[in-house]
Structures are given as structure tokens and as C-alpha cells.
Amino acid sequence: MNYEILAPAGNLEKLIFAFVYGADAAYLAGPKYGLRARAGNFTWEELKKAREIARELNRKIYITINIFAHNKDLKELPDYLEYLNKIKPDGVIVADPGVFRLVKRYLPEIPIHISTQANTTNIEAVKFWEELGAKRIVLARELTLEEIVEIRQNTAMELEMFVHGAMCISYSGRCLLSSYLTGRDANLGDCAQVCRWPFHLYEEKAPGQFFPIEEDERGSYIFNSYDLSLIEDLPKLVEIGINSFKIEGRMKSVHYVATTARIYKEALTLALEGKTLSPEKQNELLKISHRPYNKGFLYGKPQQGRVDEKNYTLEYEFVGIVWGFQDGLNYAEQRGKIEKGDYLEIFTPDGLTVRGIAQKLYDEEQREIPSTPHPQMRFYFAGFPPLPKYSLIRKVPRGVYDE
Structure with missing residues (x-):
């Protein structure tokens, strides 16, 4: 059986980070028809580029076409589908039966995945889509473990389920x-x-x-609502036969996409051996922007379904990306202000963490500066060994540093 970690990709940068940090596949949208209209998304040319990147890295991309379409939405859809047929994504994600029908006509060789928006909550619904020719079902978030087991026992279709990310208060x-x-x-x-x-x-x-x-x-x-996190439950989900473990978050940051992809990939590798990821590694999920976590409906109706506050928890601040090493200094791009003397933690694509103090900061001409105040400015920093390209820089909370 094939297994995959499926990461969100709101744009090309997030797609690359998802793959570099271990995701086996990514789901993304073109300029229309996806359920994250404000995620940035991909132009037609960027979809082609995404496909090329996936091929180079031996990864997969799935294109979301999962809106509930009105007649006006269908007028330009055939042209879009014909374009997708040229670039050959590894699958398309569909919720609406009318869109499904058009996809079957214009993309006869592309696997169709049924979106979670289709509310697939029972085995007869699974068989309905199976008889129509769908390859994969993205299970509704409202299913319990018992219900998922029953579905798995009654179908050979690929099953995908959300294991991490924002939950919706609506069905x-x-x-x-x-x-x-x-x-x-x-x-x-x-x-x-x-x-x-x-x-x-x-x-x-x-x-x-x-x-x-x-x-x-x-x-x-x-x-x-709470955020979902099933990192501890991956061994059980592997055992019952889930194929694809999906992370929500096409509108989230590069830091979120990369961290969740790496940690869930490590968890899946261990789960295939019947093991669970260590608590220390699981705690990496506390360093990304998140609401309090729970396990959704996996073990029945959630005891706590809503959070009594609006804000996300954000203790570790994502402040930069490492692009290389030169003249004894790491070269990076700013994503948040860093000041000389800040205590930083570097999270690398292979899942390692390195901590230290930003002893000195330099601008692109390698002139010493006290801080990095300008958005996305390039800079050098001292105090760390050579760091891999794509490493993420976090500012460590003062309380953690004091410990």
C-alpha cells in the first residue's frame, strides 16, 4: 500500500518548501475553482512550473477544482480543464457532480479525488463515487475511527483524511x-x-x-473551533489503511507548511514501523501559529469544539529563511525583525534544530547593522555553523531562553 504526506501549497514558494521538508505531494489551486480564493494560488504558467518541480523531485501535485459551481462558473471551465490535460497533474480534487462530469470528459486519464466538501460520511457514498470512476475519497472530518475502519473494510479506493490544521464550525x-x-x-x-x-x-x-x-x-x-492534530494517531491510521494524510493550510505561512510537512513525514516513517513520534518532536507543532489542538471527531463527538478566544498561539516568531553560507556567514532573507543578541532557533529541512545567539548582523554589503528592520531584506548573520539552504529562523521566546 502507498502512503503519503499531503501538504498545502498556496503559492510556488510554499510548494517548494513543502517538498524540501518532506511532503510526498501537495494540493494547490489555479486562478479559479479552488476553495481558497485568497491563498495566492497559481497562474496558468505557475501551474506548469509546479508540475515541472514535482517531476524533478519525484513528487505529486493535485489541483483543487472543488467549488460548488453555478452555471456562470462552468463557462470557462472547459478551457481550464484542457490546459490541465496538457500539464498532466497527478490528480484533481472535485466536490460538485457537474464539475465531476466535465472533468471526466476533458481529463479522461487524470485521477479524480472527491473533496471533503462532498461530505462523504458513509460506505454507500463511497461506492457511489467509486462506481462513477473516482480514484480517491477525501473523507469528511466528522467521521469517527470506527466509521473510518468500516469504510476501509468495504472499499479498495484510496482514502485520504485531514490530520492537521483548522477545523470548521460548519459541517x-x-x-x-x-x-x-x-x-x-x-x-x-x-x-x-x-x-x-x-x-x-x-x-x-x-x-x-x-x-x-x-x-x-x-x-x-x-x-x-479548535485546530486538529492527529500526530499521535498516525500508527493507528496507518494500521487501518489510510493512504494519504492531509495537512490543512493553503493560506498559512511557509513556516507552517514546512514544519508540518517535516514533522508529519517523520511521524509517518515511524508509524510504518508501528512507532509513535517522540513528544519532543511533536512539540515542534506548538512552535507554529495555531489554536489549541484537539482530535476532532476521531474518537466521537469532541468534548471541546470551540475555543474561547480569537487569537492564535504564537510563541516562536518566524523571522527568516537561510539561503546559503558565504565568507563564514549565513546568508538569509528577513521575514520578521531580528536584533543583534536575539536568541534564535534554526529548523532545518532534515528536521534538526540549532540554537544560538545572533552575535552579529550584516547587510548585503557585509556592513554591520544592529537589526533587520526592512521586510524581506537580505542579510548575513554570525554565531551559527553553516546552515542548509531553506532552513527556517525562529526567534525563541524569552522564557524559553531564560531556561
Whole structure:
């Protein structure tokens, strides 16, 4: 059986980092028809480039065409599908039956994966798509482990499931809040994440049944869901026969994509031997921007489905990318301000971490500077051994440094 870590790629840079950090495949969208309209996404030419990169690295790319299409959305879709047929992605991800029908017509040789948006929650739905010619089902997030086992026992189709990332308060992402309140349609890829807003709720016809007006000083976040993390459960999921382990986050940072790809790849390698990733390694997932984690519906209805706050946890600040080593100095690109004397942690593509102090900083002309204040400026830094290209630079929290 084949297994893969499937990473999100909101643009070309994230695609490259996903592959460099261990992802076996990436899912991405073209300029239209994907459910992350504000992820950056790929132009037609960038889709071609993405395919070339994947081939060079012996990786796979899957193109999302998973909006719920209206008639107007279908007018330009055949041209797009004909273009995809030329570049030959390894699969396309579809939710809408009408889009599925057109994909079958214009991409007869490309495997079709059924999106989680199709809400596949039972074996008969799996068999329905199987009879139509789909190759893979992306299972609904609302399934329990027992239900997944039953589906696996009754189909030979490839099964994919989300193991990490943001959860939606609505059933498999089908939500109208954004459309009603902002005019941005979540089912066409333009969700405004209204569920993360602070709400005040009063129900006059249900005396005694109410949410507090304030859960904290910022308001009441009654729809705000936890993030999913099933890193500990990979051995069990491998054992029951899940093929593809999917990470949510096409709108997340390079730091998020790279870190999750590396840690889940290491976890999968161990899971194939029946082992679990060490707690120390699992803790790398606490260093990316995240909400509190839970296990979603895997073991039944979540005991805690919502987070009583709006903000993400962000203790380690992502501040740069290493591009090389020259004249005894590491050469990097700024993604957050670094000051001389900052305590830094470097996370490398092979999963190692190196800690130290930014003893000296230099601009591109190698003139010493006190800090790196300009967005994406290139700079040199001293105090570390030669670091691999694509290494990620984090600023360590003061409390951790003091320890």
C-alpha cells in the first residue's frame, strides 16, 4: 500500500518548501475553482512550473477544482480543464457532480479525488463515487475511527483524511455565514472566517439557556473551533489503511507548511514501523501559529469544539529563511525583525534544530547593522555553523531562553 504526506501549497514558494521538508505531494489551486480564493494560488504558467518541480523531485501535485459551481462558473471551465490535460497533474480534487462530469470528459486519464466538501460520511457514498470512476475519497472530518475502519473494510479506493490544521464550525465546511454577513461565499472559495469574530448571543424564548456575553475581555467566540492534530494517531491510521494524510493550510505561512510537512513525514516513517513520534518532536507543532489542538471527531463527538478566544498561539516568531553560507556567514532573507543578541532557533529541512545567539548582523554589503528592520531584506548573520539552504529562523521566546 502507498502512503503519503499531503501538504498545502498556496503559492510556488510554499510548494517548494513543502517538498524540501518532506511532503510526498501537495494540493494547490489555479486562478479559479479552488476553495481558497485568497491563498495566492497559481497562474496558468505557475501551474506548469509546479508540475515541472514535482517531476524533478519525484513528487505529486493535485489541483483543487472543488467549488460548488453555478452555471456562470462552468463557462470557462472547459478551457481550464484542457490546459490541465496538457500539464498532466497527478490528480484533481472535485466536490460538485457537474464539475465531476466535465472533468471526466476533458481529463479522461487524470485521477479524480472527491473533496471533503462532498461530505462523504458513509460506505454507500463511497461506492457511489467509486462506481462513477473516482480514484480517491477525501473523507469528511466528522467521521469517527470506527466509521473510518468500516469504510476501509468495504472499499479498495484510496482514502485520504485531514490530520492537521483548522477545523470548521460548519459541517465539512459548508457554511453560509460569510456569504450572509460579508457577501464573500465560502462555497466559492472566498470565506471571510466570520466564525472567528466575537459574538454576543441572547435568546429570549429560552430562559436560562444562554452564552455569557463575554468569555474574555475581547468578546464571545461561540463558533471558534479548535485546530486538529492527529500526530499521535498516525500508527493507528496507518494500521487501518489510510493512504494519504492531509495537512490543512493553503493560506498559512511557509513556516507552517514546512514544519508540518517535516514533522508529519517523520511521524509517518515511524508509524510504518508501528512507532509513535517522540513528544519532543511533536512539540515542534506548538512552535507554529495555531489554536489549541484537539482530535476532532476521531474518537466521537469532541468534548471541546470551540475555543474561547480569537487569537492564535504564537510563541516562536518566524523571522527568516537561510539561503546559503558565504565568507563564514549565513546568508538569509528577513521575514520578521531580528536584533543583534536575539536568541534564535534554526529548523532545518532534515528536521534538526540549532540554537544560538545572533552575535552579529550584516547587510548585503557585509556592513554591520544592529537589526533587520526592512521586510524581506537580505542579510548575513554570525554565531551559527553553516546552515542548509531553506532552513527556517525562529526567534525563541524569552522564557524559553531564560531556561
